[in-house]
Amino acid sequence: MCTVSKELAALRRPGLLVDAAAHGAMQYERRRDLRRMLRAAIPATPRAALEKLIPIEAALERRRQTADKTYSFARHVDILVALLAEARAFRQA
Numbered sequence: 001m002c003t004v005s006k007e008l009a010a011l012r013r014p015g016l017l018v019d020a021a022a023h024g025a026m027q028y029e030r031r032r033d034l035r036r037m038l039r040a041a042i043p044a045t046p047r048a049a050l051e052k053l054i055p056i057e058a059a060l061e062r063r064r065q066t067a068d069k070t071y072s073f074a075r076h077v078d079i080l081v082a083l084l085a086e087a088r089a090f091r092q093a
Helices: 003-010 015-025 030-038 046-065 073-092
Strands: none
Touching (some): 030 046
16 A cells, blocks of 8 residues: 555544535535645646645644644645545546
8 A cells, every 4th residue: 555545544533524525525626626725736646636735634633633823624624625535536546
């Protein structure tokens, strides 16, 4: 199993975050959403996108767990939406 797959399999997040992200993933459009979420150019492949999204999500999770004042629930959901959708595309490839 590759590193990206292992990291995805190890993710454990609160149900509210996962439910919100799963709902948002149904509306996800890679070209429209990924640039805004990554705040950079769109990666060529789902794997490349996941390699950028996983550390962003991990940082957000650390902020959530420590009640950091800079934590944004909306941003966390956005990143999880992209992560779920890109993971789905990664598995299908």
